[in-house]
Amino acid sequence: MSSTKPRHYPLHLQITALFMLLILLLGGSLTWYHYRQSSDLILTASAQLFEQYGERLRLEFLRTYQPIVQLINMLALDSIVKAQTATERLTRLTLLARALEQRPQVTALQIGYASGDYLVVRPINGDRLSASLQPPGGSHLIAQSISTDPQGRRQQQDYFFDVDLRLIEQRDTAPSDYDPRQQNWYQLALEHDRHGVTEPYFFPTIGKVGITLSGRDPLQGTVIAADVALDRLSRSISELHITPRSEIVLLDQNFNALAYRDPGKLVLLEQHRIIDIARLDSLGSRVLDAASKPVAAGERRFRLEFDRETWRAELYALEAADGIHFELLILVPENELLSEALRIRRQSNLITGIILMLALPLTWLLARQIARPLRQLALEASQIRRFQLDQPISTRSRIREIDDLGHSMRVMKDTLNQFLGMLGAMSEETAFVPLIELICTQTMSVSQAAGAAIYLVNDDDTRLELASLKLAEATGAAPLLPPCALHGDHQLADCLLHETSLSQTLTHSSIDHPMYPLLQALHTGRLQVISIPLKNRNRESVGVLCLLYGNSQAHCENDLLDFIETLSGFASLTLENRQLIGKEKALLEAFIELIAGAIDAKSPHTGGHCARVPALTEMLARAACDSSDPAFADFSLNDDQWEELHIASWLHDCGKITTPETVVEKATKLETFHDRIHEIRTRFEVLKRDAELRFWRQLHDAKDTERQTLKVRLEATLARELGQLDDDFAFVAQCNLGREQMAQSDQQRLRTLARREWLRTLDDRLGISWEARQRRPGGTVSLPVRETLLADKDFHLIPRTEADYIPANNPWGFRLHQPQHLYNQGELYNLLINAGTLTPEERYKINDHIVQTIIMLEKLPYPRHLRGIPEIAGGHHERMDGRGYPRGLTGEQMSLPARMMAIADIFEALTAADRPYKEPKRLSEALLIMGQMRDRGHIDPHLFRLFLHSGVCEQYACQYLTPAQRDPVDIRRYL
Secondary structure, eight states, rough: OOOOOOOOHHHOOOOOOOOHHHHHHHHHHHHHHHHHHHHHHHHHHHHHHHHHHHHHHHHHHHHHHHHHHHHHHHHHSSSGGGSSSHHHHHTTTHHHHHHHHHTTTEEEEEEETSSOOOOEEEEEOOOOHHHHHOOTTTOOOEEEEEEEOOOOEEEEEEEEOOOOOOOOEEEEEEEEEEEEESSHHHHHHSSSSSSEEOOOETTTTTTTEEEEEEOTTTTTTOEEEEEEEOOOHHHHHHTOOSSSTTTEEEETTTTTTEEESSGGGEESSSSOOEEEEEBBGSSOHHHHHHHHHHHHHHSEEEEEETEEEEEEEEEEEEEEETTEEEEEEEEEEEEHTTHHHHHHHHHHHHHHHHHHHHHHHHHHHHHHHHHHHHHHHHHHHHHHHTOOSSOOOOOOOSSSHHHHHHHHHHHHHHHHHHHHHHHHHHHHHHHHHHHHHHHHHHHHHTOSSSEEEEEEEEETEEEEEEEEESSSSSSOOOOOOOEETTTTHHHHHHHHHHHHHEEEEETTTTTSTTTHHHHHHHHOOOOOEEEEEEETTTTTTEEEEEEEOOSSSOOOOOHHHHHHHHHHHHHHHHHHHHHHEEEEEEEHHHHHHHHHHHHHHGGGGGGHHHHHHHHHHHHHHHHHOOOGGGGGGGGGOOHHHHHHHHHHTTTTTGGGSSHHHHHTOSSSTBBBSBBTTHHHHHHHHHHHHHHHHHHHHHHHHOOOOHHHHHHHHHHHHHHHHHHHHHHHHHHHHHHOOOOOSSSHHHHHHHHHHHEEEEEEOOOTTTTTTHEEEEOOHHHHHHHEEEEEOOOOOOGGGEOOGGGGGOTOTTTTTTOOOOOEEEEEEEEEHTTEEEEEEEOHHHHHHHHHHHHHHHHHHHTTTOOGGGHHHHHHTTTTTTTTBBSSSSOOOOOGSSSSHHHHHHHHHHHHHHHHHHOOSSOOOHHHHHHHHHHHHHHHTOOOOOHHHHHHHHHHHHHHHHHHHHTTTOOOGGGGGGO
16 A cells, blocks of 8 residues: 655645635635525515415405405395396396496306396406407496296396496397306305305306305395406516516416416417416416426425526415415525525625735735744754754744744754764763763763762672762862662662652761762762662663752753653663673673684694684784884774674684594594504404414325424415514504605505405494495395405495585685595505595595685674674685685785784694694794795785784794793794
């Protein structure tokens, strides 16, 4: 998972952005609040206005409705309800005409009689009515009467009257089947005690929508009805102005449109013929069409999204009168309804923008003023992070928190400066005792104390012993403070027991305190002692750090004490690390000397060699450091290099631990784990016994007469044969000892003797180890078998395994000629060794110790200053001319310490008095041999000259050579 680094912005930009954001949030919130409040007020006022409009329409209807009801009630008491004929009924025409004149909303007055007669009076004031009746000229009023003649036929007569109610024309029309008793208004009047009201319906005669109010005469059963057109409500609706595009429709319970701002749309026409009352979706308004579905679904209040615009809709129920129910639908565009709120919002946004534009530069300047000291402190913090602590912090600010931060950073910078100074001083000091002195001095300086002391717990954890004492103004030598018990009754013991810092004031009465002698040393009558426990990484108490303050010194403040406690923790860890490093170095030193001692103890032939070579090498290295010879002008060793040379010289022969003792201790040619000359002796003994057996057999087989003569001859032969065998064995035994050079004649005699045979009658595979049996050829050999006296058999060859093989391209750069076999133990092969007792395989194994030394040492994980150990330790068998081993390096390819070790190794080997296989060389003899080696390009001539001139030769001889070896020498002879 990858993580992206967050982007950072300057503080003044963030402050400005935050301030602008706050202004925007505040202005936006206030704008939104004002907008919401204004909207709520407007909506509340609108709801009230809608209710007022509904109430206004209701009252308007009531103003129309109530007089008509009174008119019906009045007519129900008139004599017209009792009239039996049309003539009688028309006598009351004046009353009816006056009623129609006074109430223009009434389009017709109808009277239905119980007999089925019917009278209706209408004013002629509409084009539709004139078109359908075609009245004569000057007609103002029409009266239509339906009555039943004696024959039971229903006839209709139309009477046209002028404005003065004079009859202009009477028309007899066709028979009529219209029966008022079957009409809804008639039946409603009979069902109600007072009056009945029909649902709105379309009046075909006048082409308008209206209702019919009816009442009955309780005695006669006559019903008086008035047709009321609702077009006046449409005029009232058209007078209502909510917003320019608002829509108001009056609906009946079936959501038919009863009143609308355009009354002409209330009816549906087809070829100028009325077919139905209009509904919402047929009024010609798209928004009303869209609102028809939620209205039909019964929603009373809803928001309508139409043509990317929001409309608010309210559906109010109007109880115009008993039995009369209307629905008032009001649709208003929200942006028009809330235009004032939107205007307020726009003004608020404008004001917020103006404030924002004015506040932006002021905020920018103010933010920069606030951020400037913070930027300076950030720069100072960056310098502190890079440990650039030389410049003081001088940032000031009128903001308390920023000023406090600057002060804290100044204190932190000074503290870090002091702390790093102490760290640097402590890290440079590697010795334990000087480190304690340094810690004591630095702590006293930082804490501005009159003195400081460090007590450490001794090795057996019984007492505290003074490790260092420093006094700032003491005259004379510092007093020697006695040790104190670790579990005693005093301040230092309590400090370790409670593991906390303690403070105590000493006076002349504090005689029992371990630091009482410091009162006199500091010339003070009062001394404040602050004890701080020192703990290691395991939280174990290792000592106590004491700070001393006299009368004239300032006391240790809390923050300074915290710093000192932190510093003391680091100091204790530093002390522990130095102790651990010292102990680890001592352990490493002892372990190295242990290995070297084990190598020397392994063989008496090299006893003390691994200890004397380091001594001589270090003598020669010290002489080279002190020499003014140009060859050593650039040579010097620091402490780490001395440690490297010391370890390398002690481990220069560590590979000998892998060399078998049988090879190191091989004193004769036939010696392995035992000297096999005894096997050869046994074979000679067998041959001698065979000679004696032949003597006795020959003597036994001879005739008695010849036996005495034959015995003399056979005894002489036996004596010669036994003598020859004794002489031959003595020769073989002498060859086994090894000499400087073996003669060719001796080698030939040895080969001749080797071919002599002897008789073996026992199986040589019995009683030997599994590993030895693996090397012997398989199969059964018939016994007895004749074998040669000295044999080189296949099982004498020990193969070289993969682990013993070093490839030519090895990583160590060894250039070696490896024998084919690991060992060759052939009897004749070993006895024919030209010089010494070692075969080429064994001599390679002896030389292999330096190979193993390099391989072993290069496997170790060295610190950086010890990485030259393998090169120094592994070069003491190299030669200046490049003919050494194992790498074949020349003098230029070897470091000077490696060449020094080569001289030390050779000189020690020549003069060692603990080699049982040779006598030690006298000093003169050893120097003569080394001079020859110098001349042959074996050793460094400059170092050999330094070895003689510097006195290292005589110094080593005095320490390690016996008096008999220290003969007088003239070094000029060897130069």
